[in-house]
Amino acid sequence: MQNSDFTSEIRKEAAWAISNAISGGRPVQIEQIVAAGCISPLCSLLAVDDHKVVEAALDALKNILRVGVGAPTATGDNAYALEIEECGGVLKIEAIRLDSYIAGRQGPMDTYDLPMAAKIISKYF
Numbered sequence: 001m002q003n004s005d006f007t008s009e010i011r012k013e014a015a016w017a018i019s020n021a022i023s024g025g026r027p028v029q030i031e032q033i034v035a036a037g038c039i040s041p042l043c044s045l046l047a048v049d050d051h052k053v054v055e056a057a058l059d060a061l062k063n064i065l066r067v068g069v070g071a072p073t074a075t076g077d078n079a080y081a082l083e084i085e086e087c088g089g090v091l092k093i094e095a096i097r098l099d100s101y102i103a104g105r106q107g108p109m110d111t112y113d114l115p116m117a118a119k120i121i122s123k124y125f
Contacts, residue, residue, distance in 0.1 A: 012053070015045055019056035022063050030067045034080060039064065043089030046096065054096065058116045061089065065124045081124050090125055093117050 018038050022030055038060075045057035061084060068080030084090055097117035 012050075015041070015053060016056060018042065019060040022060040023056075025063075027067045027070060030064060031071070034064055034067075034083075039080065039083045039089070040087040043084060043087050043092060046089065046092035055116070058093070058096070058120065061093070062116065062120050065120065069124075078124060085125070090121075093120055093125075097121055 018033065019042075022033055022038070025033065042057045042060050042064075045053055048054065064080050065078060065084070068078040071079070073079045073082075084093075094117070097114060
């Protein structure tokens with residue numbers, strides 16, 4: 001997901017595969033996927049002009065954050081929330097929640113994006 005332009009079908013398919021694996025994975029599987037470096041690429045997907053991909057990325061990040069609650073850092077923080085914040089993901093999620101980030105998109109906005117973004121922000125940040 002990190003090594004090509006989003007218009008590449010390979011990157012798009014990789015994004016769907018990761019999102020599906022996280023959405024259906026057990027916590028140990030999600031931890032392994034996160035350890036492989038999926039958070040930053042998932043956060044970058046929040047900026048694409050395909051609302052279905054944005055929806056899948058939000059769902060994957062929500063599931064990652066849920067697993068992170070069960071495995072806090074020594075200071076009690078959700079390590080995955082910190083990583084999402086460090087790569088700019090929180091700003092992108094917040095922008096989706098505020099509808100300012102997607103105002104210029106073509107076509108109808110999926111109504112799933114805004115409530116999911118709001119839930120992620122309120123619950124984990």
